[in-house]
Amino acid sequence: MKGQSVTPQELINTWLISLGVWLVIAFSHLLTGHFDALSYQADKTLSLRDFLYYGSAYASWAILCTFLYVALKRFFDLGIKRLFFALGVVSTFIWLPLFFVYDGVVYAYFYELPERSASEVLAQTPKALIFLYTILALFCLVACTALIAYQRSKQTAIDALALAQKDAENALVLSQQKLQLLQSQLSPHFLFNCLSAISALVRTDDKDKLLSSVSRVGTLLRYATKASKEPMVMLNDELEFVNDYVALQSLRFAERFIFDLKLDIQTNNQLVIPLLLQPLIENTFKHGVAHTQEQVSIGLVISEIHSEQGKYLNIEVRNTYPCGSSDGGGSSIENLHDRLNIAYPSQHTISTSGDEDVFILKLCIPVTEYKRYD
Structure with missing residues (x-):
């Protein structure tokens, strides 16, 4: 000085x-x-x-x-x-x-x-x-x-x-800008995946399924575009988005998968980063369902755990891959990793495990509760 x-x-x-x-x-x-x-x-x-x-x-x-x-x-x-x-x-x-x-x-x-x-x-x-x-x-x-x-x-x-x-x-500010950039990449990526699903249905020449898929894609894109601009969204909205995404995939893959959702928490006031769950479910279709004609079981379990550090959301996604396609990852998962590092620095854990029949991904993030001020 x-x-x-x-x-x-x-x-x-x-x-x-x-x-x-x-x-x-x-x-x-x-x-x-x-x-x-x-x-x-x-x-x-x-x-x-x-x-x-x-x-x-x-x-x-x-x-x-x-x-x-x-x-x-x-x-x-x-x-x-x-x-x-x-x-x-x-x-x-x-x-x-x-x-x-x-x-x-x-x-x-x-x-x-x-x-x-x-x-x-x-x-x-x-x-x-x-x-x-x-x-x-x-x-x-x-x-x-x-x-x-x-x-x-x-x-x-x-x-x-x-x-x-x-x-x-x-x-x-830099983290927020990077997060906004990462989230802005989600809509084009998701649009490409939706168009791929529609393209597959076009080849089946099933007009009813095609019309239904176009309607669902519109709903999905509206949410993805809106949510990607927000820092946090309601977990209920994310779950509804996942259900719509699974419904779209059911039009494409018919009886080739079973989806099971289990909730062990009250989801009314939970906040998470946007498009948190869909990339995890998308990964099961990309590396599981798309590689086999056999039926794949997909499970999503969300629970709440308590520790000395506070409350955490425990998210577990598991899927069978009869064809032995155990690869995981892709641009959507890499994008999710980057967003988790920004949104929950040193506060989240993500791990994968499994054997020759089942692939398991576990994600743990801090609970962020929505507080309403009247």
């Missing part, structure tokens, strides 16, 4: 605060001395000129403190050791002689004493008093240095926090 300039307002505020502190010290010194004097001079009284003298003498120290504060703040980047030494020399060898001369003039003025020259004032100042005020001047320097160091440390922490917050905001 480089040295900082001091605004006129800050300069005035610093001087006023210093002045207030030194006036308190001045009058405390005056009253303490007065009470001590009463022990051996009972008739001693305080006068206005006592207050004026002490106030005027000590008020000059506010100038020193203001000067030290400004110098430290402005030239702190030069190095604290060199700056501390330079200001220590200025305080003891320049400021203190000037203060003693000023104090002598003020004292002579208020108490109507003969004026003395500067050399006489310095020569007559007791060495013990010089030592005491030297310690006081160095204490002012230490106090101002500590104050500046504290302010700079606090400002550094604030700047670091602001930078970290800015980085986090930039990372969040």
Whole structure:
């Protein structure tokens, strides 16, 4: 952090605060001395000129403190050791002689004493008093240095926090942009799959199925287009979308698969990322049903589990592949992986397992509940 300039307002505020502190010290010194004097001079009284003298003498120290504060703040980047030494020399060898001369003039003025020259004032100042005020001047320097160091440390922490917050905001914006880009890829991909299903039905020359499939494709595309623009959607909507997708595939594959859905949770207030389930079901058709003329069993089980970290949705998709086509993946699954990493960073798990007859995919994500505010 480089040295900082001091605004006129800050300069005035610093001087006023210093002045207030030194006036308190001045009058405390005056009253303490007065009470001590009463022990051996009972008739001693305080006068206005006592207050004026002490106030005027000590008020000059506010100038020193203001000067030290400004110098430290402005030239702190030069190095604290060199700056501390330079200001220590200025305080003891320049400021203190000037203060003693000023104090002598003020004292002579208020108490109507003969004026003395500067050399006489310095020569007559007791060495013990010089030592005491030297310690006081160095204490002012230490106090101002500590104050500046504290302010700079606090400002550094604030700047670091602001930078970290800015980085986090930039990372969040970048993640959101990447998520939007990934989700924008879903609609064209899904459209291609739907057109492939329609194309397969066209070759069967079954007009009824073809008309039904076109209607379902329209419904599916409307949801996919709308949902891909949202950060979260209701799980109920996702389940309805999956059922419509399975219905479309039933027109194409007829009796070649059995789909079973089991829910062990209340789905009324669950939120998930859009098009979470459909790619998983699509994968079973792509790598299971499409590769065999035998009947494939597809199961989707959604349950809720509780742990010390909170509630999680446990999603399990399993399918048989009689032809031994155990490959999984594809662009939709890769897209889903990327979206899960953004939406649930370090909070989700996804795994696959199985044998030569069954392929199982398990996905676990944190529960996000929809909260309605009336």
